[in-house]
Each structure stands twice: as structure tokens, then as C-alpha cells.
Amino acid sequence: MARxxxxxxxxxxxxxxxxxxxxxxxxxxxxxxxxxxxxxTVYAENCAICHDSSRDGAPRLGYLAAxxxxxxxxxxxxxxxxxxxxxxxxxxxDNPELSDDEVADAVRYMIYRAKLN
Numbered sequence: 424m425a426r427x428x429x430x431x432x433x434x435x436x437x438x439x440x441x442x443x444x445x446x447x448x449x450x451x452x453x454x455x456x457x458x459x460x461x462x463x464t465v466y467a468e469n470c471a472i473c474h475d476s477s478r479d480g481a482p483r484l485g486y487l488a489a490x491x492x493x494x495x496x497x498x499x500x501x502x503x504x505x506x507x508x509x510x511x512x513x514x515x516x517d518n519p520e521l522s523d524d525e526v527a528d529a530v531r532y533m534i535y536r537a538k539l540n
Contacts, residue, residue: 452539455535456535461525461528462528462529463532465525466484466532469518469521470529470533473512473516474533477489479510479512480510480511481511481512482533482537484536485536485537485540487537487540489537490537494534498530498531502527502530506526
């Protein structure tokens with residue numbers, strides 16, 4: 424009985440996000456490296472609306488399975504797709520104010536996050 428109670432406390436605590444490397448939102452991620460911070464900001468302000476929820480088939484941020492086929496096409500192709508639009512994604516994620524460098528930074532950030540898994 425004592426082992427069951429301890430197991431319940433440990434598993435229950437982890438599931439509730441009280442301790443351990445995971446939270447209710449999934450595994451903890453390392454801090455974003457400096458070279459991806461600008462892309463992270465552009466992503467949060469422009470791309471997350473679709474890529475956080477897989478809206479209209481957008482590959483979800485951080486899910487390698489959703490990105491694996493796309494990653495095979497290479498970084499340059501992914502950046503060009505984001506600049507010009509592809510499938511249901513409009514050019515520049517529907518923000519014509521974004522510079523080429525900002526779009527490229529966001530794509531590189533998404534590639535980085537996909538490869539973390």
C-alpha cells in the first residue's frame with residue numbers, strides 16, 4: 424500500500440507539472456539560442472497563429488513528423504516558400520511588411536525547433 428501511495432504521488436506530481444522535466448504543455452525546451460531569438464520573435468508575432476495549431480495544414484512548430492518531408496527540400500526552398508507562399512500559406516505569412524531577412528529568420532527558427540525533437 425505504501426508503494427502505491429508513493430507511486431501515486433510521484434506520477435501525480437509529474438502529471439500536474441509539479442516537478443520533473445515536463446509540464447502540462449509537454450517537455451521543457453532549452454532556451455532559444457541567440458542566433459534564433461530574432462526568428463522566434465517574428466514567429467510569435469506572425470507565424471504562430473497558424474503553425475501553433477496546424478491551421479490550414481501548416482506544419483506544427485516543433486513536430487518533426489510534420490516537418491520531415493519539408494526539411495528534405497532544404498532551408499533555401501523553405502525560405503523561398505515562405506517568401507512566395509505555398510499551398511494555403513500566403514506570401515510572407517500574409518504580412519507584406521516583413522523583410523526577406525525576417526522571414527528567413529522565422530523559417531530558420533522553425534527548422535531549429537523541428538530538429539529539437
